[in-house]
Amino acid sequence: MTGHDLARMLDGTITATGVTQEELRIFLQEAVQRDFYSVISARCYIPEIVETLKGSNTIPGSGCCLSSGADATHIKAYASAYNVSLGAQEVDIVMNINYFKSGMYKEVVQDIRSVKDSIGRIPLKCIIEASILTDDEIRTACELVVEGGADFLKTGTGDEGPTTLHHIDLIAKVLKGRIKIKAAGGIRTPEIVEQFANAGVERFGISHRSVFRLLDAMDAR
Amino acid sequence: MKRQELAKLLDVTYISTTATLEGAKEHIAEAKRCEWRSVIGPRCWIPMYAKELKGSSVLLGSGNCDINGSDNNHIKCYTARSNRELGCSEVDMVMNIGYFNSHMYADLIEDIRNVKSAIGDGILKCAVEAGLWDDGALERAGALAAAAGADWVKTGTWGAPKAPELREVKILRRILPDNIRIKVAPFSGTLTELEEFIAAGADCFGVVPEQARALWKEALDF
Numbered sequence: 001m002t003g004h005d006l007a008r009m010l011d012g013t014i015t016a017t018g019v020t021q022e023e024l025r026i027f028l029q030e031a032v033q034r035d036f037y038s039v040i041s042a043r044c045y046i047p048e049i050v051e052t053l054k055g056s057n058t059i060p061g062s063g064c065c066l067s068s069g070a071d072a073t074h075i076k077a078y079a080s081a082y083n084v085s086l087g088a089q090e091v092d093i094v095m096n097i098n099y100f101k102s103g104m105y106k107e108v109v110q111d112i113r114s115v116k117d118s119i120g121r122i123p124l125k126c127i128i129e130a131s132i133l134t135d136d137e138i139r140t141a142c143e144l145v146v147e148g149g150a151d152f153l154k155t156g157t158g159d160e161g162p163t164t165l166h167h168i169d170l171i172a173k174v175l176k177g178r179i180k181i182k183a184a185g186g187i188r189t190p191e192i193v194e195q196f197a198n199a200g201v202e203r204f205g206i207s208h209r210s211v212f213r214l215l216d217a218m219d220a221r
Numbered sequence: 222m223k224r225q226e227l228a229k230l231l232d233v234t235y236i237s238t239t240a241t242l243e244g245a246k247e248h249i250a251e252a253k254r255c256e257w258r259s260v261i262g263p264r265c266w267i268p269m270y271a272k273e274l275k276g277s278s279v280l281l282g283s284g285n286c287d288i289n290g291s292d293n294n295h296i297k298c299y300t301a302r303s304n305r306e307l308g309c310s311e312v313d314m315v316m317n318i319g320y321f322n323s324h325m326y327a328d329l330i331e332d333i334r335n336v337k338s339a340i341g342d343g344i345l346k347c348a349v350e351a352g353l354w355d356d357g358a359l360e361r362a363g364a365l366a367a368a369a370g371a372d373w374v375k376t377g378t379w380g381a382p383k384a385p386e387l388r389e390v391k392i393l394r395r396i397l398p399d400n401i402r403i404k405v406a407p408f409s410g411t412l413t414e415l416e417e418f419i420a421a422g423a424d425c426f427g428v429v430p431e432q433a434r435a436l437w438k439e440a441l442d443f
Contacts, residue, residue: 017289017380018353020323042291042319044332066287068238070263075303079296086293098263102242107265132239160238 001194003215004035006204009197011061011092011182013040014208021045025052027208032056034215037203038090043083050087062088064115067157069094069127073111077118084119091119092154092205094127095141105144112148125152125182125203131161135170142174152203154182162186165195172200190218222412224440225256230415230425232282232313232404233433234261236379242266248430249273255437258425259311264304271308282311282346285336288380290315290348294332298339311344312336313404313427315378316366318350321358326365333369346404347371351389352382363393367401375404375427384409387421394422408432412439 406427
């Protein structure tokens with residue numbers, strides 16, 4: 001894989017605390033130049049991102065909730081629809097992990113389904129935070145995400161720990177291609193990217209702190 | 222310090238990623254038993270918290286945004302209003318730190334002011350993430366939050382880069398009008414340290430349940 005191959009599978013994220021307008025502007029310039037698939041940033045900047053990416057090959061995405069996914073369902077659905085109305089072309093949510101850890105699986109599915117219903121044809125990626133789940137919990141989470149109608153299962157937020165090849169193998173085995181896989185969290189080397197891609201990952205979420213170094217490393221081999 | 226006095230200084234917060242329904246019920250029961258000043262739980266269970274706390278002296282609070290305050294203002298206001306309608310009497314928000322770093326002060330003030338308007342007579346606490354700033358920047362952040370109408374200035378969030386410091390509280394107390402109160406969070410010190418923060422100007426403390434219990438044990442049982 002080349003850097004450009006990865007770029008076309010990439011959601012470049014710049015969501016760290018305190019990101020400035022200027023940092024975002026520079027990131028967007030580079031994202032367009034390198035042909036990223038999408039960019040996800042702080043939600044207060046969505047209108048600027050939409051405007052800047054107009055006419056490029058890179059689309060604006062957005063998150064819609066807390067990193068625990070614990071927001072009330074109606075807030076998640078409203079925020080998703082609002083972000084789409086501003087021009088976001090994909091939405092990333094976090095499964096309600098509090099519901100999940102409480103065994104409230106029906107509520108987990110309803111939560112995802114409500115967000116999907118609120119955004120219609122827009123692709124929905126649902127994070128399960130694999131790094132804090134057991135293998136059995138990952139299997140269950142995969143089924144709930146499919147049932148909820150998400151288009152992608154996303155492995156993690158990056159806040160709770162890295163995604164491993166074991167996670168990807170397990171998730172791919174359970175999903176059997178029913179929905180796509182996005183890997184995020186701790187993806188730092190070309191070897192990991194290729195292992196994950198070979199195991200079935202179709203999208204990568206990588207932060208502004210490491211993404212350009214990684215793309216360069218892929219081209220330098 | 223007596224336990225009754227301590228209890229009225231604590232906003233006990235149970236919002237971890239792995240928080241469960243069972244844990245939330247225990248959180249509520251403990252809050253009623255100890256008469257904490259307030260509780261903040263996972264937002265999806267606000268209706269349960271409101272129902273169970275009805276008739277008690279424990280206030281119900283909630284957050285309305287992510288820990289960097291970078292949500293769009295429309296959603297911050299929508300969430301705050303919804304939480305207020307569901308029974309929260311207080312809302313803890315985070316100043317938009319990206320706006321602050323970008324020197325977008327008018328946008329920052331508008332962001333806070335709109336949330337304050339959205340919650341009507343509700344109490345607004347605004348976190349300024351003091352651990353990120355030098356003295357001058359902290360003065361500016363506190364002054365902006367006050368100018369925008371926050372009722373409380375809160376030192377930080379659960380994502381704070383370091384523990385709150387007495388220096389930060391002293392700065393905030395010096396520059397804030399007397400009617401604006403100060404919440405220290407996330408607080409993880411001893412009862413003696415808590416008393417030092419009070420002497421420096423703190424009015425309440427954001428703590429996790431384990432920390433509340435540790436302080437409770439230290440306080441006098443009469």
